[in-house]
Amino acid sequence: MLDDKTIQTVNTTAPVLQENSHDIGVRFYELLFSKAPSLYNIFNQTNQKRGNQQDALAHSVCMAGEHIDNLDAIKGMVERVTEKHRALGVQAEQYPLVGETLLEAVQDVLRHKVNEEVIGAWAKAYQAIADIFISIESNLYEQVQQQEGGWTGLRSFYITKKVRESDVITSFYLKPQDGGPLPTYQAGQYITLQVDIEGDTYAHMRHYSLSDAPGKDTYRISVKREDQTEELPAGKVSNYLHRTSEGDILQAAAPAGDFTISTELMPLVFISGGVGITPMMSMVKTILDQQPEREVTFIHAAQNGNVHALKEDLQALAHHNVTCYTCYATPTDEDYQAETFDKEGYVDLAWLQSILSDKNKDFYFCGPVPFMKSVNDALREWGVPAEQRQFEAFTPLSTIE
Missing domain, CATH: 3.40.50.80 (Nucleotide-binding domain of ferredoxin-NADP reductase (FNR) module)
Known part of the structure; x- marks a missing residue:
């Protein structure tokens, strides 16, 4: 439990962090990747270039700070982030590095606007939040491992069928290469693919919604090919997938996601x-x-x-x-x-x-x-x-x- 003084300090300074959230996010990832370049294998580099990831991280941290005394108020965000972390393979031992780097980024960006007391309060708050995330993610790993056909990490699938759905969207039907059973999933969830593209130093991970009802002997994803525009480069992974052939092998993490449907009978x-x-x-x-x-x-x-x-x-x-x-x-x-x-x-x-x-x-x-x-x-x-x-x-x- 956090003491009242820590909670008050975090609540009071959260708006300041929010005002500078983009710069904090940018600085955080600069520092993080310089310390641990292998994390490029987890983070979406396209979202890094667009600034989406930086904004999302800082926004999440500030929201957690504002609601540090009532995290139930941001339950939806916590569920979404922990599901993503499990899908990406985030591990408990990575949290200390993230916390250390985040506090460095706050100090670098805010400078005279924060002192040792503020940084100390946010360090305690981060640890409290991290402990919650680690606990939830540990349960998620355990749940997926215990499912019939479930797995953690990556599993090899082969493309059993490709179907052109439109000028830009193709469906891929995937079966486990090991011939084992597929775990069921909740409608609305996604699988995460990891692909290695020739010429790129690091792997790419992307989430793709499962586009068919569960209970089949294949997983179906329907992927839009992101073509180059004046503002944005072509999507690396989507174009890679569209170039694949039936029989090719893809690496996937088990289904995840919190966007699921209510079973109540409301229309x-x-x-x-x-x-x-x-x-x-x-x-x-x-x-x-x-x-x-x-x-x-x-x-x-x-x-x-x-x-x-x-x-x-x-x-x-x-x-x-x-x-x-x-x-x-x-x-x-x-x-x-x-x-x-x-x-x-x-x-x-x-x-x-x-x-x-x-x-x-x-x-x-x-x-x-x-x-x-x-x-x-x-x-x-x-x-x-x-x-x-x-x-x-x-x-x-x-x-x-």
């Missing part, structure tokens, strides 16, 4: 944008298997039919107790001729209110961050409570509020 609304359809498809198929009587609405938004993935899966849903809607931002001539969409433009509050009977539903949404911010803002404006708005971000940004 469900799934809203996906682009490749955000992947965890949603797993969820809706699972609901059809386990709760076929549950009222479900599935809304998918894409640029147009050329990049609309998993169309056959969506068409199959229409034959069940699922009401489906499609929204295209820029429909093609073929889309107009085939009448394959219900709305041109973007998902907005007025349209949601026109197609949904009421707001007394559980909403799950996933897609690019701007898409999710727009959906979240619309639902909040409508008066949908926060506990009925669940989302998954594919970037390290842990909040869209």
